[in-house]
Amino acid sequence: STQSTWDIMSKKSGVKQPSDGNVIRIPPNRYIHVLDNNENIRRIVIGPDTFVKKEHESVIKGPEDMIVLPPDHYCVVSNPVVREKGVPKMNQYKEFQIRLGREEIRKSEDFPEPFPLYPGEELIKDITPYKVVENNTALIIRAIRDFAETHAGDKWLFKGPGVYIPKIDEEVEKQIEAIIIKQNQALKIKAIRDTEVKGVKRKAGEIWLEREQGSYLPSVDEEVITPIEGKVLTDKKALHLRATANFKDKYAIDRKAGEEWLVTKEQAEVHIRDVYEDIVGEVKLTTLAKNQYCVVIDPVDKEGTPQLGKRELRRGEATFFLKPGESLKSGIQNVRVLSEHQSLLLQAREDFLDESLKRPAGCKWIVRGPREYVPPVEVDILEERQSIPLDENEGIYVRNIKSGEVRTVKNTVYMLTADEVLWEKELTDEVEELLAVQASGGGFAPVVVTDAGARTYKQDKPADYKRDKTRAITFRAPHNSAVQLFDFKSKKSRIVFGPDLVMLQPYEEITVLRLSGDVPKKENQLKNLALLLGPDFMTDQIIVETSDHARLFLRLAYNWKFEVDHTSLETESKIFAVGDFVGEACKTLASRIRGAVSGATFDLFHKRSTEIIQDAVFKKDDKGNYHPFLIKTNNLLITSVDIQGVEPVEESTRKSLELSVKLSIDITSKTQEDKARHEAERLEQQAKGEREKQAIDDEAEAEKKRITLYQYQATSASVETTGKALATARAKAEAAEINGKAEVNQAQLQVDALKITQKAELELIKSRNEAEENHNKAMTELEISTQKELAAIEASKFQKTIESLGKDTLIAMAKAGPEAQAKLLKGLGLKGYMIIDSKNPINLFNTAQGMIASVPEASSIPKQIFVPITFHSSIPVSYTHLTLPTSDLVQISVVAVSLKKK
Secondary structure (H helix, E strand, O other): OHHHHHHHHHHHHOOOOOOOOOEEEEOOOEEEEEEEOOOOEEEEEEOOEEEEOOOOEEEEEEEEEOEOOOOOEEEEEEOOEOEEOOEEOEOOOOOEOEOOOOEEEEEOOOOOOOEOOOOOOEEEEEEEEOEEEOOOEEEEEEEOOOEOOEOOOOEEEEEOOEEEOOOOOEEEEEEEEOEEEOOOEEEEEEEOOOEEEOOEEEOOOOEEEEOOOEEEOOOOOEEEEEEEEOEEOEOOEEEEEEEOOOEEOOOOOEEOOOOEEEEOOOOOOEEOOOOOEEEEEEEEOEEEOOOEEEEEEOOEOOOOOEOOOOEEEEEOOEEEOOOOOOEEOOOOEEOEEEOOOEEEEEEEOOOEEEOOEEEOOOOEEEEEOOEEEOOOOOEEEEEEEEOEEOOOOOEEEEEEOOOOOEEEEEOOEEOOOOOEEEOOOOOOHHHHHHHHHHHOOOOOEEEEEOOOOOEEEOOOOOOOOOOOOOEOOEEEEOOOEEEEEEEOOOOEEEEEEOOEEEEOOOOEEEOOEEEEEOOOOEEEEEEEOOEEOOOEEEEEEEEEEOOOOOEEEEEEEEEEEEOOOOOOHHHHHHOOOOOOHHHHHHHHHHHHHHHHHOOOOHHHHHHOHHHHHHHHHOEEOOOOOEEOEEEOOOOEEEEEEEEEEEEEOOHHHHHHHHHHHHHHHHHHHHHHHHHHHHHHHHHHHHHHHHHHHHHHHHHHHHHHHHHHHHHHHHHHHHHHHHHHHHHHHHHHHHHHHHHHHHHHHHHHHHHHHHHHHHHHHHHHHHHHHHHHHHHHHHHHHHHHHHHHHHHHHHHHHHHHHHHHHOHHHHHHHHHHHHHHHHHHHHHHOOOOEEEOOOOOOOEEEOOOHHHHOOOOOOOOOOEEEEOOOOOOOOOOOOOOEEEEOOOOOOOOOOOOOOOOOO
16 A cells, blocks of 8 residues: 555655655645554644654555645535644544544635645545625525524525625525516515515415515515516506405505405506405406497496496496496497387386386387487387388288287388287198298199108208298289188188289188199199199099900090189189099099990900090080080089000010010120120230230340440449549558648647646746735735724724813713712711611621711721621621722722521
């Protein structure tokens, strides 16, 4: 270990190691620790010195550099030595006395010179500069042990600007920065423990706002929760607040928990929410124009009390903020401007006087235009009504709510009265659908049968069709048609013939016609509102059987029309006697035809089918002319019968015919397919030959191109090899030249750098010595000047004090005490006094000057006065021994002696 220690020392100091290894040369500002193995004592040897190690000694540390503390630096040493007047103290064993387990902060002010670490000491914190605390920053200091009046765990702030000098009993917990409180901003702060902030005592957990603009450093007892931005208030915006606890707000107004209020620009242009305030929302300014008004529900009076259940009418021009609890009924409303064709239906909510007319609650009346109208708070507007202009063919249904009567009004401009309402006439769904079909231009609704057998009528109803149920229902009866109407109130029906416009009265309904359709005829296939009178035709298909049992399908068309006598109401209504006239007529005619055909053979029917069918339907006169067939039940006249087709009913005949047609089609298709396949094969062979010829030509051309490519590749390889060798040789030569130049330049730069470094070190040492000398000189001169000025100030102060008091005042002050005592005892006529009780020793207190009044004041010999006192033998005795000087001031010494009974 000694050898290795010497190696380290010799490397640092430049001293050569002696041959025996027992001599250690210690340079200045270095030291070693030596252990005496005989006495087991450690000592320190400080350089400059030459240490000769004895056989019983060993170097346990060093040589080590002394610790040099620059100005404003410190270090921490554990197990520091005990010092007396700056000198390390040694114990009885001649070993340095250390404080085990303790730490010491050594500052540059206390250790301006380099110092070593004595045996047992350890450097636990290297040289560290003092912490500079800038402005608007602070250090949170925490005590780690009790000292002075501070307890372990206490915290406090070290505020900047300044330099923090550490102490051994405290530690820096962290550094904090001041929070900048900007304009229109505040800090929400919470007290961690009981504290006092700016002269205000705060309880632990209390929250408050710091509103003062500028930087704010929270103390260790405060916690900054969050910054709060102020809300800018304008002429058109106010703030709705709610109190969360009882408190006095910024405007010195007491607020109760749950209370709500407004803050407007009149109170503050910017409002910062207090800790006990919640922002409910922003309230915008309500502005009423000249032609506007509003009704405020639950208005707040001037004292701030809500008038629950009341209403207040406010009319423009006006601006206001809705206070908490207030609301607008239906918002801002325009003044009702009524033209001559407008009116308002009003109802009184409560009894009130309306322009000298008393209106009871629930009363309804009409206000007609032209005029402006603003309803009072006691009135509700039920609806605004318009005059309804009606043409000759237009009408409305009006119901009187008092009598219940419903009537039709048409061909006028009508305004409903207060007791009238528009009545909605309901129709069945199928009538509504048929009216919609007619509105789209259709005549009837055909039926559609689903797979399940359900029947639905296909409606071409327009998407935008919507009937106004209060309007009188009108229906256009087509040309040569009839519409039947039935009045359920009068139990009468009427028939309207087209072309005409049908208008339904309140209790009238239209008769819906359900007719047979399709081929062969099926029931309830068509629906319609108008009965077409013809002439028209209908088609049917029936099955007949001849006398030789041949069954045939007959497709027949019948021409028909209705015979109507307009002179008789009974005749007119007869056409509606049969609901499904199509189905009934087809059944009647089919029965007559099947009877006629059953009496003829197939050959006969094939030759004379038209004659047989017409004979079955019509009557022939003597001249051979056929007369129309009249169905008397509904006056339906069949004018002619047309045979559209005859087909056999047997399925086998029909299948044979279909098979023959199918075979013919298959033969034709196969012939065309074979022809097309042959043509495709021919074209494929031709294309294949052309493709192979083209491939041979392409291969020959590719071989020519490949030969040319090989020639170019050989030439390129030759050029590439030559160029690569030339470039490699040239690059090596240039690299060698560059390396040589670089080594020369590097050597020159190293020499220059060494010169510059040595020169800089010399200048630095010189500057440091000059600065230290100037600093010491300046400090000495400053100290001398300071002491001189302090001495002069003290002398001047004492002189001025004496001069201000004066000689007479000093003499009077010296005599005041004794003279007052003498006068007091003299006035009482006492020479002395004592206090006696039965339990305590007798005390003889001060004998006044009056007791020694007979002693000459001018005597220069101190005298003694004894005051004899006789006491009872059973109690302790005290006596007083007085010594009197010759001066004006009497000094009295009291000696108390206790005597006990023996």
